[in-house]
Amino acid sequence: MTETPTPADLVADLTLTEKVRLVHGAVDPEGRATGYVPGVERLNIPPLRLVDGPLGVRVPGESATAFPAPVALAATFDSALAREHGAALGRETRGAGQDALLAPGVNLIRVPHNGRNFEYLSEDPVLSATMGARVVAGIQSADVIATPKHYVANSQETHRASVSAEIGERALRECYLPSFRDAVEAGAGSVMTAYNGVDGVRMSDHRELLTEVLKGEWGFDGFVVSDWYGTEGAAATANAGLDVEMPGAPPEELHDGTGEENDEGGAENGGDGGGTDGSDGGFDDLPEEIARGMPDPRTCERFAEALADAVRDGDVPESRLDDMVARVLRAMDDVGLLSEEDDRAAGAVDTPAHREHAREVAARGTVLLKNDGGALPLDDGDDVAVIGPNVDEAVLGGGGSSETTPVVATAPVEGFEARAAGDVTVAHGLPRVEGVSMFDLLAGDEETDEDARGPDVDGAVDAAGDADAAVVFVRDAATEAMDRESLRLPGRQDELVERTAAAAARTVVVVNTSAPVELPWRDTVDAVLVNWYPGQAHGDAVASVCYGDADPGGRLPVTFAPEGAYPTAVDERRFPGVDGAVSHDEGVFVGYRWFDADDDRAAGAGDAEPTYPFGHGRSYATFEYRDASVEAAPAADDAEYRVTVTVANVADRDGREVVQAYVRPPAVDGVDRPVRELAGFEAVAIPAGEERTVEVALDERAFARYGESGWRVDSGEYAVEIGRSSRDARVERVVERRDEA
Helix, strand or coil: CCCCCCHHHHHHHCCHHHHHHCCECCCCCCCCCCEEECCEHHHCECCEEEEECCCCCECCCCCCCCCCCHHHHHHCCCHHHHHHHHHHHHHHHHHCCCCEEECCECCCCCCCCCCCHHHCCCCCHHHHHHHHHHHHHHHHHCCCEECCECECCCCCCCCCCCCEEECCHHHHHHHHCHHHHHHHHCCCCEEEECCCEECCEEHHHCHHHHHHHHHHHCCCCCEEECCCCCCCCHHHHHHHCCCEECCCCCHHHHECCCCCECCCCCCCCCCCCCCCCCCCCCCCCCCHHHHCCCCCHHHCCCHHHHHHHHHHCCCCCHHHHHHHHHHHHHHHHHCCCCCCCCCCCCCCCCCHHHHHHHHHHHHHCCEEEEEHHHCCCCCCCCCEEEECCCCCCCCCCCECCCCCCCCCCCCHHHHHHHHCCCCEEEECCCCCCCCCCHHHHHHCCCCCCCCCCCCCHHHHHHHHHHCCEEEEEEECCCECCECCCCCCCCCCHHHHHHHHHHHCCCEEEEEECCCCCCCCCHHHCCEEEECCCCHHHHHHHHHHHHCCCCCCCCCCCCCECCHHHCHHHCCCCCCCCECCEEECCCCCCCCHHHHHCCCCCCCCCCCCCCCECCCCCECCCCEEEEEEEEEECCCCCCCCEEEEEEEEECCCCCEEEEEEEEEECCCECCECCCCCEEEEEEEEEECCCCEEEEEEEECHHHCCEEECCEEEECCEEEEEEEEEECCEEEEEEEEEECCEC
């Protein structure tokens, strides 16, 4: 029997032209793939098809399961659920006949205005890294190549194609790189570069971060793919460590015979590049509101046109090209694409199991911020007024490359009508809040309200006054390629909430949002739920939480605060940047770390308090923490320490708790460290009246910081705070550490 050639064997048999063919994209003859590498028929190397994520599989003109946004998944704080989620994404990818999924998004949520925050996981590197790694492991388990993105420091959409993120080494190592490192360790077959530069060097040309850190320090042996139109000079890009250029063809070649774009070129961003010189890098004819977030395909020197000559001329060593090809073939081989027999894992799209998983994530990711007087859960027989401009549609996600078209979807009204025993009255109150889409803006489409609904706040107020409870749904609108202008809800939604609350006996507000929003009416309402972008199961999931069929298991993966309290909102150097550069001079004080810091630890932090802190979320149950300990883990363990705590559910109903462990380091002269840092977490279901012993693993990063000589652990006492959020420690234990450089 003839053995299947290894990737190394294939590289040795390829011609120069064939090698180049395997490291750049081309037009998918079927018009389905986001990115397409045509393969080499002579050596039985099949095509490689890449498809958009991470909210589901986006094949133009086709349907798939529309899963909740990743920020909702992160809100579950459940790493096992994240792996299941990745496996479901992988099966959908296989079911769509694709080989690589452009997901997960693991950029840190640094700028609350970022239009793509819904695609990411958290402001905290430990939560982001843990959940992202589990998603990667799940995708790869389905014989699909996972592609964590966008490497690295892509924290905004404004000028994303041209801006340089100016980041100190410590912040880069402690905050922005961990998610990618863990994704690599979890088996990611590919990594996508960001459009932006880091410290003046565009990421597709960044040899230090691509070759020395990603491939050298971390041992990544898969391939690095560019974001669409995210490269410039072919030789410089290849020598820096980029392995595959996408889409690899000029825009005019990405149109079919009808003259309509087949969506390959527009998939990841329709083009997502530019320079690091402060120029917008956009097309001349793009609408102004989106041009700042788009790349310019005209600046790309394509591998198809220039790479072979660069090798012949000695500008790119052929050994580098061989490495590029080998990396692509290894990733393909790892998921069974090079096998003579198709023994890859089975795929499936829109299965009952995937529909149920989408509902579970949407429900468990819902965060109960406030619940005064037991306003929730609703009684089955309550007469309910369901109010809001968009209550008759499911919020599937934000705009851009992650847009997914489901087979089925349930709107909030449908979910309540199916669940309620009492009367359900519907009042919109305001015209529909139109979602915003990068694709529509690129096409120059005008936003329209098809039903031409006018405002009727008075009607909503009357409905609220006649009901036992008013449930008001509000939402923001976000898209790739454009950041939100404000953290306020668009239109008159705040007014709608305030007037409804004044008339209703009980008011519950459900917030569908991409990231933090301001909640100026929070003191006037009885309960607040953050339901994120819940996907196709919107109505079923939110109704199950509101009626108590599911406990709101979510916790905030981002801090909610007044807009002006965020460091990136008070200084244009930090966002959107000045002269093509974005200063990260807040250093490691991102998210809750900034709000915890005082003036002595982080200049400029001030006294701003979060509206709701990182990790916050209430349950319908009540929990007590008992018998906590922190012990060194056995030598063979994958953790350095293990936190053990008993959590008792002292309520008469089942509930879900998220045990969070934060480490408070000792003071060190000359070193500003966050007051506390998330070190580990564990989500657990606890039946009424029962208790569970919960273990939280703390790895080597729990006590370490990055200094001039690399990672080190300072001598001193480290307090381990165990509790329900970054501001709600229930028990504390102390660990003594000695200096470990």
